[in-house]
Amino acid sequence: MLYPTLFSPLKFPALEIKNRVLRSNIAGRFDNYDGSGAQPRINWEVKFARGGVGAIISSFVPVHPRGRILPNYATIHSDDRIPFWKALGEAVHAHDCKYILQLSHGGRQRDIPTIDYPLGLSSTAKKDPLHGFECEAMTLAQIKETVTAFAEGARRAREAGLDGVELHGANGYLITQFLSSGINDRDDEYGGVLANRARFVREIVQAIRARVGRDFHLQMKISATEYNDALLPDEPPGNTIDDSTQVCQWLRDDGVDAIHVSSGSAFPHPRNPAGDLPVDELLKTYDSLISSGALTLRNYLLFRGKITSALFKNRWEMARGPREHIEGLNRPDARAIKNAVGTIPVICTGGFQTAAIIEDAIVRGDCDAVSIARPLIANNDLVQQFARGIGRPANPCTYCNRCLVNAPENPLGCYDESRFPSRDVMIQEILSVYTPQAFQ
Ligand SMILES: Cc1cc2nc3c(=O)[nH]c(=O)nc-3n(C[C@H](O)[C@H](O)[C@H](O)COP(=O)(O)O)c2cc1C
Ligand code: SF4
Numbered sequence: 215m216l217y218p219t220l221f222s223p224l225k226f227p228a229l230e231i232k233n234r235v236l237r238s239n240i241a242g243r244f245d246n247y248d249g250s251g252a253q254p255r256i257n258w259e260v261k262f263a264r265g266g267v268g269a270i271i272s273s274f275v276p277v278h279p280r281g282r283i284l285p286n287y288a289t290i291h292s293d294d295r296i297p298f299w300k301a302l303g304e305a306v307h308a309h310d311c312k313y314i315l316q317l318s319h320g321g322r323q324r325d326i327p328t329i330d331y332p333l334g335l336s337s338t339a340k341k342d343p344l345h346g347f348e349c350e351a352m353t354l355a356q357i358k359e360t361v362t363a364f365a366e367g368a369r370r371a372r373e374a375g376l377d378g379v380e381l382h383g384a385n386g387y388l389i390t391q392f393l394s395s396g397i398n399d400r401d402d403e404y405g406g407v408l409a410n411r412a413r414f415v416r417e418i419v420q421a422i423r424a425r426v427g428r429d430f431h432l433q434m435k436i437s438a439t440e441y442n443d444a445l446l447p448d449e450p451p452g453n454t455i456d457d458s459t460q461v462c463q464w465l466r467d468d469g470v471d472a473i474h475v476s477s478g479s480a481f482p483h484p485r486n487p488a489g490d491l492p493v494d495e496l497l498k499t500y501d502s503l504i505s506s507g508a509l510t511l512r513n514y515l516l517f518r519g520k521i522t523s524a525l526f527k528n529r530w531e532m533a534r535g536p537r538e539h540i541e542g543l544n545r546p547d548a549r550a551i552k553n554a555v556g557t558i559p560v561i562c563t564g565g566f567q568t569a570a571i572i573e574d575a576i577v578r579g580d581c582d583a584v585s586i587a588r589p590l591i592a593n594n595d596l597v598q599q600f601a602r603g604i605g606r607p608a609n610p611c612t613y614c615n616r617c618l619v620n621a622p623e624n625p626l627g628c629y630d631e632s633r634f635p636s637r638d639v640m641i642q643e644i645l646s647v648y649t650p651q652a653f654q
Contacts, residue, residue, distance in 0.1 A: 216603050217573045224268065224583050226559055227471045229378050229431040231268035231312050231583075234576055235597050238563050238585035239316050239382075239435075241273035241287060242626030244647070247328075249276065249289030251298030254647045256305050258626065261647075262590055263309035266597030270306060271380055271474070271585060274318040274387075277367035278360060280331040281319030281388065284622060290315065290367045299374035312377040314431065317367045319360060321388030322349030323481065325503055325622050335360075337391045337398040337405065337414075343446050344480060346508030357404065357414060360388070365421035368432070378431025378471075381418060385437055386480035389415050393461060394479055396442030396452030412461050419468040433472035433561070434465050437486075438547035440479035444533040452479045455547050459554035466555045474561040474585060475548040482618055484533035487588055488540045488565055489613030491530040493523045499623040540613055541565040548581040561585050567593075567610055569600040591617050592628050609633050 215221055221233050244255035262270055276282045276289045289295060299315065306313045322336040324347055334349035335356060341348050352360070368379045383389035391397045392414040398405050404413050415434070422432055438459075440452030453461075462473050478486040497517050503510045516522040535543070541564075548562035562581035566572050567589035575581055590596055592611035599607055616629035627644030634640040 216605070217569045217600055219576045220569060220573050220600065224559060226378075226431055226433075228429045229312060229471070232310060233266075233268040233597065234572065234583040235267050236314075236561060236583060236585040237262040237267045237270040237590055238587035239271050239273050239380075240587050240591065240626060241284075242621055243284060243286035243623075244626075245286050245288040247285045249279070249282065249287060249291070249295075251288035251295065251302065253651050254625075255288055256302045257647045257650065259302060259313070260305050260309065261594045263306040263311035265590065265593075265595040266601065267311060267586075267590070268583075269312035269314055269377070271314045272316045274320075274382060275316055275367070277317050277319055278363040279328070280335055281321070281360075281363075282328050282331075283320035283324045283387075284326045285328050290317070290370050291363065293370065296370050296374045299371065299376060303374055303376045314378040314380050314433065315367075315371045315376050316380045316382050316435070317364050317371070318382035319363070319388040321391045322347050323386045323391075324506065326506055336388065337400055340397075340399065341508055342386075342480070343449055345503065345506065345510050345513065347506060348508065351400065354402075357417075361414070361417045361421050364418045365425040368422040368430070369425045372426050372430050378433065379422070380433045380435055380474060381415065382435055383415055383437075384435040384474075384476040385478055385483070385486060389418070390437055390440075390479060393436075394440055394442065394452050395457070396440060396450040396479055408457055408460060412464055415461070416464060416468050419465055419470055423469040428469065431471050432469065433474055434462070434470050435474040435476055436462065436551075437477050437479060438475050438544065438551060439477050441477060441483065441485055441533070442479040444478070444484050445529060455550050458547070459551055462551050462555050466558050470558065472559045472561060473551055473555060474563065475544050475551055475581070476563050477544055477547065482615075484530050485535070485543065486564065487613070487615060487618055488534050488543055489588070489615040489618075491527045492614055492616050492619055493517050493527050495616050495629065496619040499619055502623050537613075541568060541571055542575055542580075545575055545580040548575075549579065552579065552581060559583065563587070565589075565613070567596065567606065569605040588613065588615075588617060591626070592630075592633065
């Protein structure tokens with residue numbers, strides 16, 4: 215076996231997966247407007263289970279209708295959602311793959327608010343500085359209600375027969391909005407020093423453990439370094455790796471079984487998913503956000519201008535860092551967290567698509583496993599290719615981020631035409647997710 219560590223099983227306290235590659239979270243508008251699940255989501259997930267990953271971590275799954283960031287994402291906010299998640303879990307399990315559901319709440323970071331809750335909730339009442347998404351600061355009663363919603367989401371995932379849950383504590387969504395020194399401006403017990411900012415997520419973990427017990431897998435995705443000033447230098451920098459290692463130690467003590475390391479205080483962010491900013495493609499979908507935020511029309515016009523868009527693209531890609539650093543760019547943060555938490559596994563996300571680099575990251579002790587999103591969109595069978603001794607796919611992901619900027623409006627898939635023999639073949643592949651159409 216060429217990559218013995220990559221293909222060795224990984225044991226978490228309450229879960230074992232067959233190898234060290236997890237499909238990372240990839241959100242897409244597969245479902246019905248009201249958040250009831252639909253067959254294309256099952257078809258999408260099965261592609262990766264078939265391709266050989268040890269586990270799939272779902273996309274953003276709202277635990278409360280007010281936590282939705284776009285319509286057509288399947289939710290887990292009520293018991294009538296359980297049969298859908300059960301059917302999805304069974305379809306994935308049929309390929310010897312585990313399924314971890316990402317419990318999520320968007321807070322103020324909402325691309326297209328749904329008709330039921332026009333105003334977002336957050337730790338703060340300040341608009342987000344890039345798009346101007348508006349929100350109100352949560353009351354103590356709303357915090358309590360949301361903590362319960364996360365715990366109920368975990369209970370439903372367990373009842374659906376899924377293998378675990380992940381808290382979406384990264385990338386600028388509600389949990390980040392509490393954790394972040396760059397966003398949280400509260401003066402009550404949920405704001406101020408780190409211990410107060412971490413109170414919300416710690417209460418969620420404690421509530422989940424009280425609801426589902428100790429023997430159900432629970433992991434936390436965190437933006438280890440926030441780079442909150444990456445695009446807007448007047449903003450505070452946000453949490454550092456030292457803040458995050460402390461948070462991860464608290465979470466481990468509260469009963470979290472693994473840490474999933476990401477970065478960036480918003481989504482998307484120059485460092486996540488790290489790649490290009492395809493402004494030509496972004497223009498085709500950003501229009502659907504224009505009414506969502508106070509600054510979105512300004513941004514749209516900026517993206518339309520030749521000079522302004524070139525300047526913005528340049529700024530974005532400078533903030534990302536050199537292209538050759540994309541693969542494994544979160545390794546230093548993962549290593550710091552692994553050293554700090556000791557006993558629980560650490561999963562690192564960001565750019566991985568070369569078997570030798572993954573093997574090296576694990577052997578050197580930077581992480582215990584990697585999670586992969588875009589390179590698996592590009593090559594659903596990446597892990598099977600590794601097993602056949604192909605260390606890097608012949609037609610790799612180019613990190614062009616066209617999948618990302620299409621996601622708010624169009625079906626998920628690889629949109630880099632240069633990777634396909636023709637545009638027709640690319641479209642056929644993207645639309646393949648609509649067949650079969652079995653789930654009612
Ligand atoms: C289209 C798209 C959708 C994503 N959706 C989510 C999501 O719902 N939840 C999440 O935590 N991360 C999400 N991510 C981030 C990925 O899970 C991953 O951590 C990131 O893209 C870096 O990994 P990669 O370089 O392998 O793509 C998304 C990324 C992309 C490209
Ligand atoms: S569009 Fe395709 S090649 Fe470009 S980043 Fe997404 S998966 Fe990779």
